[in-house]
Amino acid sequence: MSLQIPENLTGLNEDEVEQSRQTSGHNRMTAPPKSNWWKLLTEILKEPMLILLMVISVIYLSVGNYGEALFMIVALILVSGISFYQDSRSKKALEALEKLNEPLSKVIRKSTVVQIPTHEIVVGDLCITSEGQMINADGRIVYSNDFTVNEASLTGESFAVSKGSGQEDSYVYSGTVAVSGISVFEVEAVGVNTRIGKIGDSMTGIIEQKSPLQLQIERFVKGMSVLGVVVFLLVCAVNWYYTRNFAESLLNGLTLAMSILPEEIPVAFTTFMALGAWKLMQQGIIIKKSSVVETMGSTTVICTDKTGTITENSMHLKAVYNYKNNRTYEEVEFDVPELAEIISYAMWSSEPMPFDPMEKTLHKIYADTQVEDLRNEYIMIHEYPLEGHPPMMTHVFQNSSGSRFIAAKGAPEAIAQVSELSPAQRLTVRSYIDDFGKKGYRLLGVARSHFTGVNFPEKQQDLPFEFLGFVVFHDPPKKGIREVFKQINEAGIEVKVITGDNAQTARTIAxxxxxxxxxKMVSGEEIASMSEQELRKTVRDKVLFARMFPDAKLAVVNALKKNGEVVAMLGDGVNDGPALKAAHIGVAMGIKGTEMAKAAASLVLTDDDLGKLLTGIAAGRRIYSNLKKAVQYIISIHIPIIVAVSLPLFLGWAFPQIFTPVHVIFLELVMGPTCSIVYENEPMEKDTMSRNPRPLSETFLTWRELSLSIIQGLVISAGILFVYQLSYRDGGGEETVRTMVFTTLIFANILLSLANRSFHYSIFESFRNRNILLAYVIGTTILLLAAMLYVDEVRSFFQLSQLNFAQLLTAFGVAAVSVLWFEVYKLVKRFRLITAN
Structure with a gap:
């Protein structure tokens, strides 16, 4: 059966499409313009670190230090280049995600139905929309068949509204959802000119709410910035007191400000989240907003549908039960005359253009078994959509002579309930339902009705139905699904199965x-009758939720959230929309998911594979863990730089200005890539998916973790101060002392980047996690250090001296002691953990 569209609906041709686009524009909402390279560079140059570099460059130029000024300008270009590279990568990743998230729309052009990206719809196009699809433009219906729309996005009312070409209300609007039937509408407004576009235009000034992690990081960076300002003023004052040299005092203060400012942290956050989302996209996991990556790692409960998620969604027709002769027929018998009626009515109760696998199967079996195919002779004149608890649906088809098929299918309990059956007959039907359910089969009851008038009852349940029997589908669990659930359980994540199927079938498949x-099972009807306290206890204890309907699904998700769970909800239908929207992570199916489900979800699995959600959760945990490592590394390595710049000045040591801005900026150039490029590329630790999820309410860095990073920084600080005093007492001049302190700090930085790859496993075990970028950064740092020590022009510029082998060994030894004590700490920690278990 094909979509019967009047011949006069031919649609636009290519010239008309282009002319309409020139006149009315693209079907896009007003959005902030995409950042070009100039705007991106301008934003980068507003960063505090780059402003400091510009100020220092000006000071060097004003006092005649042209070499230092040139170095600062080069550093300015390098730092802005790194930031530009990172920002452009992040923005390109996000733009790629935007393109993938754009739905396709069906339109009639030159008398042919084609699919186009939604933004290509133009005024005058003939758009086709059907059950479960989002309407993507405003227009007037020119053809429809029992078409109803949910306009909650505009009106706030969630009930379905009937619309049609011959009705008073014949207009549809962008952003609303087709609940039932099918329609063709002529587009009259696109983009900002639609009703929802005008609403959206008034909301462009609304700032998107930031995630808890973003807020925590911002607070930390602001706190460090305030500290930097205070210490900057203090250093300037102390230096001025000793030297009475304003330019030197200002340079010293700015040097310390540069060492305190943790500008790498917000850059790292943006890079980690955007690139994380982009990498997941390449694996078939489309994330609509990169901050969802952060939430995924905290998932504690997965609420999953059964059909197509746990099962193959193959919907193979296994058997047909004929109620009239009380007999079950296997596949080889489907063409017998006794089954012609029930197969025929099962097909007529399906959509004319089926998208559901069961309905596709019923159309195929009908074509294969019926003596005469009547589908092209009948059109649907009335439709009752899927509704009720349990649900059922009814279709009315009629031919030119007035002959009708009134067919219903749905949950076998629902069909038996509306049919004229005695209590004994209902018990017989119930026993068959249980027997098939225990085998894991999915059942649909089938019934027929007679009605001669045109004023159909408001409810399908009011029609007189004759029970015909069941169509029995076999939809086995997917291969490898047991292993997926095993891994989910090992990750400390609970699984709740929420399905519309009957209890026996759901239990067997589970x-x-x-x-x-x-x-541990409960039904949707039981859920609906519970108080809030009872519901919260039930969702904590129960695992299998059968015969669920939309309100019950939403209630379960909300109750789990109130229990403090981080909920990932998987759904594919229109009725899953509210629950998908309410969950922390709404997950829609890319293949069998409706546009409504995809619009409500925050994540789409392109191949409907539940295992991909596990991949996403693992990525979320890896990204969060690596971001935490990067921030702890930044804190630890900034402390010794701050100490080296400030303490000799405050204590009145022989060489108070041991580091100048050129030394600090070199360290910044090493630290920036390490934290935001190297750590972002760090592989997942082997026990990541055997740990329990972190609570979403947990602060980014606990006091224990923050204290550990501060201790790491202070121990390194003690090491470089020891080297300072050792070199000075051995008779070293300012350049020798500076070189020893600087070299020790570089070695400590390299060792810290290796040690902090894991806060649990040893540095040697971490080598098994291959990270080629780390090797590149360390190799480059060592080569640059060698040039600074042994190339005369470079050494002279940085005011350093050559180090002999003993001095290098001393610097490395002190760096190793000041960093690698952490390996002993990890060993003791692991030992205590083993003995405790």
Whole structure:
């Protein structure tokens, strides 16, 4: 059966499309313009670190230190170049995600139905929309068949509104959702000219809410910035007191400000999240907003549908039960005359253009078994959409002579309930439902009705139905699904199965799939009758939720959230929309998911593979862990720089200005790539997915973690101060002391970047996690240090001296002691953990 569209609906040709686009524009909402390279560079140059570099360059030029000024300008170009590279990578990743998230729309052009990206719809296009799809432009219906729309996005009212070409209300609007039927509408407004576009235009000034992690990081950076200002003023004052040299005092203060300012942290956050989302996209996981990556690692409960998620969604017709002769027929018998009626009515109760696998199967079986195919002779004149608890649906088809098929299908309990059956007959039907359910089969009850008038009852349940039997589908669990659930359980994540199927079928499939606690079951009707306290306890204890309807699904998600769980909800239908929207992570299916489900979700699995969600959760944990490592590294390495710049001055040591801005900026050039490029590329630690999820309310750095990073920094500080005094007492001049302190700090930085790859495993075990970028950064740093020590022109510029082998060994030895004590700490920590278990 094909979509019967009047012949006069031919649509636009290519010239008309282009002319309309020139007149009315693209079908896009007003959005902030994409950042070009000039705007991106301007934003980067506003960063505090770059402003400091510009100020220092000006000071050097004003006092005649042209070499230092040139170095600062080169450093300015390098730092801005690194930031530009990172920002452009992040923005390109986000733009790629935007393109993938754009839905396709069906339009009629030159009498042919084609699919186009939604932004290419133009005024005058003929758009086709059907059940479960988002309407993507404003227009007037020119053809429809029992078409209803949910306009909650505009009106706030969630009920379905009937619309049609011959009705008073014949207009549809962008952003609303088709609930049932099918329609063709002529586009009259696109983009900002649509009703929702005008609303959206008034909201462009609204700032998107930041995630808890973003807020925590911002607070930390602001705190460090305030500290930097205070210490800057203090250093300027102390230096002025000793030297009465304003330019030197200002340079010293700016040097310390540069050492305190942790500008790498917000850059690292943006880079980690955007590139994380981009990498997941390449694996078939489309994330609509990069901050979702952060939440994924905290998932504690996965609420999953059964059909197509746990099962193959193959919907193979296994058997047909004929109620009239009380007999079940296997596949080889489907063409017998006794089944013609039930197969025929099962097909007529399906959509004319089926998208559901069961309905596709019923159309195929009908074509293969019926003596005469009547589908092209009948059109649907009335439709009752899927509704009720349990649900059912009814279709009315009629031919030119007035002959009708009134067919219903749905949950077998629902069909039996509306049919004219005695209590004994209902018990017989119930026993068959249980028997098939225990085998894991999915059942649809089928019934027929007769109605001669045109004023159909408001509810389908009011029609007189004759029970015909069941169509029995076999939809086995996916291969490898047991292993997926095993890994989910090992990750400390609970699984709840939420399905519209009956209890027996759901229980059998859950058992075959390895769901822990599958016998702990509750129904949607029971959920609906519970108080809030009862519901919160029930969702904590139960695992299997059968015969669920939209309100019950939403209630379960909200109750889990109130219990403090971080919920990932998987859904594919229109009725899953509210629950997907309410969950922390709404997950839609890319293949069988409706546009409504995809619009409500924050994440789309392109191949409907539940295992991909596990991949996403693992990526979320890896990214969060690596971001934390990067921030702890930044804190630890900044402390000794601050100490080296400030303490000799405050204590009145022989060489108070041991580091100048050129030394600090070199260290910044080493630290920037390490934290935001190297750590972002760090592989996941081997026990990451065997740990329990972190609470979403947990602060980014606990006091214990922050204290550990501060201690690491202070121990390195003690090491470089020891080298300072050792070199000075051995008779070293300012350049020798500076070189020893600087070299020790470079070695400590390299060792710290290696040690902090894991806060649990040893540095040697971490070598098994291959990270080629780390090797590149360390190799480059060592080569640059060698040039600074042994190339005369470079050494002279940085005011350093050559070091002999003993001095190099001393610098490395002190760096090793000041960093590698952490390896002993990790060993003791692991030993205590083993003995405790």
């Amino acid at each position: 058992a075959q799939s390895g769901i822990i606690g599958y016998s």
